[in-house]
Amino acid sequence: MSLSHSAAWDQFLGLIKDSIGSQSFTTWFKPINPVKLEEQNLLVEVPNTFFSEWIEGHYSVLMDQALLQVLGKNAKLSYAVANGSGDEVIPIPSISGNQVGQSYQKSNLIERYTFENFVEGANNDFARAAAMAVSESPGKTTFNPFVVYGGVGLGKTHLLQAIGNLALREGRLKRVLYVDSQMFTIEFINSIQTNKTTEFSAIYRNVDLLIVDDIQFLINKERTQEEFFHTFNALYNSGKQIVLSSDRPPKELNGIEERLLSRFQWGLVTDIHPPDLETRIAILQQKADENGVDLSGDIIEYIATNVTSNIRELEGSLFRLLAYSSINSQDITFDVAKNVLKNLGLGKNRTIKIEEIQTLVSEHFDLPEDMLRAKTRKKEIAYARQIAMYLSKAMTKSSLKTIGLHFGGRDHSTVIHAIQTIEKESAKEVKTREDLDYLKRKVEMASV
Numbered sequence: 001m002s003l004s005h006s007a008a009w010d011q012f013l014g015l016i017k018d019s020i021g022s023q024s025f026t027t028w029f030k031p032i033n034p035v036k037l038e039e040q041n042l043l044v045e046v047p048n049t050f051f052s053e054w055i056e057g058h059y060s061v062l063m064d065q066a067l068l069q070v071l072g073k074n075a076k077l078s079y080a081v082a083n084g085s086g087d088e089v090i091p092i093p094s095i096s097g098n099q100v101g102q103s104y105q106k107s108n109l110i111e112r113y114t115f116e117n118f119v120e121g122a123n124n125d126f127a128r129a130a131a132m133a134v135s136e137s138p139g140k141t142t143f144n145p146f147v148v149y150g151g152v153g154l155g156k157t158h159l160l161q162a163i164g165n166l167a168l169r170e171g172r173l174k175r176v177l178y179v180d181s182q183m184f185t186i187e188f189i190n191s192i193q194t195n196k197t198t199e200f201s202a203i204y205r206n207v208d209l210l211i212v213d214d215i216q217f218l219i220n221k222e223r224t225q226e227e228f229f230h231t232f233n234a235l236y237n238s239g240k241q242i243v244l245s246s247d248r249p250p251k252e253l254n255g256i257e258e259r260l261l262s263r264f265q266w267g268l269v270t271d272i273h274p275p276d277l278e279t280r281i282a283i284l285q286q287k288a289d290e291n292g293v294d295l296s297g298d299i300i301e302y303i304a305t306n307v308t309s310n311i312r313e314l315e316g317s318l319f320r321l322l323a324y325s326s327i328n329s330q331d332i333t334f335d336v337a338k339n340v341l342k343n344l345g346l347g348k349n350r351t352i353k354i355e356e357i358q359t360l361v362s363e364h365f366d367l368p369e370d371m372l373r374a375k376t377r378k379k380e381i382a383y384a385r386q387i388a389m390y391l392s393k394a395m396t397k398s399s400l401k402t403i404g405l406h407f408g409g410r411d412h413s414t415v416i417h418a419i420q421t422i423e424k425e426s427a428k429e430v431k432t433r434e435d436l437d438y439l440k441r442k443v444e445m446a447s448v
């Protein structure tokens with residue numbers, strides 16, 4: 001039986017469709033096209049690398065199952081990006097890195113996590129510098145173990161992997177092994193069940209650099225902790241480098257034995273914070289560049305201002321925006337960006353304050369802020385004041401009376417008059433429309 005690439009892809013999609021929401025399906029799978037099927041290798045074309053990364057990151061288990069059903073045991077899915085100029089496609093290197101040689105394959109490292117694409121900011125510069133130092137002389141600095149902690153999505157895994165990638169690339173050592181502590185636990189339990197604990201220990205104790213991500217998952221796992229304790233000692237005593245991450249400071253890891261906790265603090269413990277606005281902008285810019293997407297500065301600023309929690313969310317917002325624009329064949333304009341992100345629930349709990357509007361309006365017209373509250377009727381000042389009142393009504397939930405109070409205790413009929421004046425003016429004056437448009441954006445961006 002031989003299947004055409006499109007028939008195989010259709011069957012594959014049929015299975016995926018039954019298992020995920022229709023919106024996710026439309027967003028992530030619809031835009032993908034099958035290109036060819038060779039043996040059991042199905043090549044598909046994705047709009048950009050975000051797509052393949054996203055679906056690999058979110059649906060890999062599901063996709064593996066579907067692939068198995070459609071194409072059998074050795075089936076493989078590979079991706080290519082349409083290059084826009086016709087039917088030529090550019091293959092994306094597989095993230096499991098199976099062309100990169102043996103040591104790589106066994107390391108569990110993902111090549112794309114590098115120092116080069118790790119954006120430096122005040123939130124991570126110390127951790128980054130220390131990580132570089134560790135990578136340059138593994139096992140030879142006092143940073144052993146090197147422990148990075150911080151909340152989700154702040155770049156811990158990226159940094160840990162970058163250490164391993166750089167050390168291998170520069171040939172500073174031969175054997176690197178990356179695991180998260182759940183993998184370590186599962187493999188250890190398996191080795192007990194299959195009577196292979198000796199082999200298990202040998203693997204982990206014979207590396208030059210051991211990276212264990214998310215050690216908080218060792219909490220309350222006593223036997224695994226004991227095994228890890230011995231692994232740690234063996235490596236440490238022979239001058240090998242140990243790198244760890246945790247979602248909290250090691251001393252707060254209740255449920256991990258004291259003797260391990262004290263060892264975690266023998267070397268260097270450092271943290272990563274959430275990025276500030278400037279760093280978020282730099283990260284978005286970098287992600288856009290990396291993926292060949294041209295986004296204007298105001299869109300980047302808008303996303304960076306509104307997505308503040310962590311870098312994974314930041315990336316996620318960018319992915320969705322790109323997905324939306326490619327599905328709907330729409331260019332990413334500021335308004336498209338705003339709508340897409342709004343539908344994601346962005347900015348739901350934001351409250352805009354009249355004071356913020358006043359600040360931005362006075363900045364825009366280059367006037368002292370208290371002029372908006374003063375009695376003067378000078379033309380430019382009156383205009384700025386009316387604009388500010390108009391925006392206060394349009395963008396806050398404040399009553400006319402409250403707005404009047406914020407503008408030097410004017411009464412509500414003055415506010416109504418201001419709103420009507422601006423409405424009329426914006427119907428006939430381009431300049432007024434431009435002022436309003438610009439200021440609305442500014443206010444929206446400023447209020448998080």
Ligand code: ADP
Nearest residue numbers: 117118119151152153154155156157158311312
């Ligand atoms: P954590 O392990 O702390 O939960 P990750 O390392 O998985 O976070 O980071 C989440 C995502 O954000 C990854 O795709 C990562 O590449 C990206 N990322 C995090 N920090 C940075 C940074 N400083 N520069 C560029 N990308 C980053």
Ligand code: MG
Nearest residue numbers: 156157158213
């Ligand atoms: Mg992580």
